[in-house]
Amino acid sequence: SPTVPSKKLNLPHESAVPVGGKTKGETIEAVAGDWQSFTFRPIRESQVSRAMTRRYFSDLDKYAESDVVIIGAGSCGLSAAYCLAKARPDLKIAIIEASVSPGGGAWLGGQLFSAMVMRKPADAFLREIGVDYEEDGDDSNYVVVKHAALFTSTLLSKVLQFPNVKLFNATAVEDLITRPREDGTIQIAGVVTNWTLVSRKASAHTLEALILTLFLQVSMHHDDQSCMDPNTINAPVIISTTGHDGPFGAFSVKRLVSMQAIKCLGGMRGLDMNTAEDAIVKGTREIVPGLIVGGMELSEVDGANRMGPTFGAMALSGVKAAEEVVKVFEQ
Numbered sequence: 314s315p316t317v318p319s320k321k322l323n324l325p326h327e328s329a330v331p332v333g334g335k336t337k338g339e340t341i342e343a344v345a346g347d348w349q350s351f352t353f354r355p356i357r358e359s360q361v362s363r364a365m366t367r368r369y370f371s372d373l374d375k376y377a378e379s380d381v382v383i384i385g386a387g388s389c390g391l392s393a394a395y396c397l398a399k400a401r402p403d404l405k406i407a408i409i410e411a412s413v414s415p416g417g418g419a420w421l422g423g424q425l426f427s428a429m430v431m432r433k434p435a436d437a438f439l440r441e442i443g444v445d446y447e448e449d450g451d452d453s454n455y456v457v458v459k460h461a462a463l464f465t466s467t468l469l470s471k472v473l474q475f476p477n478v479k480l481f482n483a484t485a486v487e488d489l490i491t492r493p494r495e496d497g498t499i500q501i502a503g504v505v506t507n508w509t510l511v512s513r514k515a516s517a518h519t520l521e522a523l524i525l526t527l528f529l530q531v532s533m534h535h536d537d538q539s540c541m542d543p544n545t546i547n548a549p550v551i552i553s554t555t556g557h558d559g560p561f562g563a564f565s566v567k568r569l570v571s572m573q574a575i576k577c578l579g580g581m582r583g584l585d586m587n588t589a590e591d592a593i594v595k596g597t598r599e600i601v602p603g604l605i606v607g608g609m610e611l612s613e614v615d616g617a618n619r620m621g622p623t624f625g626a627m628a629l630s631g632v633k634a635a636e637e638v639v640k641v642f643e644q
């Protein structure tokens with residue numbers, strides 16, 4: 314059976330993520346049973362607080378200088394994170410996800426239906442992460458996973474177990490860090506972040522705020538709070554997979570237009586599954602130095618068609634985005 318079509322990442326088939334964890338202790342059978350005498354071990358509230366905050370702030374400290382930032386933990390961003398974390402355990406990878414729940418649109422197969430369709434050869438990615446599927450149709454050109462949530466939860470759980478990955482969810486990227494290059498163009502050198510809960514569609518009081526609101530749909534509570542300055546993460550390479558235009562989507566490419574790093578967006582075209590999936594995978598690339606764009610965000614740059622409820626291109630665009638990152642580090 315074909316492997317994930319990436320010769321460059323050289324992904325072996327066995328899982329890089331240890332199953333079962335490192336921790337030892339009583340089995341659940343030993344814990345359960347005698348509910349009359351059952352009791353949890355004691356704790357002081359401050360221990361809980363410190364257990365969480367110590368780790369969170371240590372992660373903020375550690376990932377303030379990352380090797381790679383992935384913006385958006387949808388199907389494409391998570392696929393990229395999986396491939397990259399597995400191929401390059403030496404890289405520190407931060408994932409920034411605006412929503413509390415990572416996964417983007419991939420919790421359902423389409424509309425409100427459970428099953429998820431993947432066109433071949435993306436079935437190789439399902440085998441890679443260990444998600445079961447059925448062959449469907451007379452021509453066996455596509456496979457079906459019984460629930461999109463099975464794909465997303467499996468992929469997410471594997472990504473989160475890599476020691477070189479940190480997911481910051483409920484955190485939005487609200488700008489890009491840039492550096493001037495000798496040829497007059499810019500290099501993307503990191504991301505500007507804020508709690509998503511202090512970001513929302515704002516009513517704009519200044520021209521600058523109006524432009525930000527219209528272009529980015531991410532703005533701070535300027536109207537009911539004083540300015541809440543953001544935080545930053547430096548990284549030599551960013552993968553942006555924020556999805557197609559919408560309340561939060563196409564974030565980085567819209568910002569590239571507003572900062573005049575690219576001229577304009579092609580604008581996502583109508584639905585054509587056959588054309589769309591090939592175009593998104595093949596087109597996944599570094600759009601400006603330091604910024605690789607994949608998944609449906611790319612359709613807004615290239616004027617590519619949408620594919621609707623087939624997800625193979627999201628997985629394989631993630632594979633290609635990971636390859637593009639590896640290329641940058643090998644230069």
Ligand code: AHZ
Binds near residue numbers: 556563564627
């Ligand atoms: O919350 C967003 C989602 O989880 C997140 N995101 C967007 N803007 C962000 C920002 N900071 C941090 N400024 C941000 N996170 O990005 C994620 C995008 O996931 P998605 O599932 O929308 O995009 P995808 O490209 O991975 O998958 C697209 C799925 C679609 S849409 C479609 C069609 O309409 O034709 N077809 C497919 C397969």
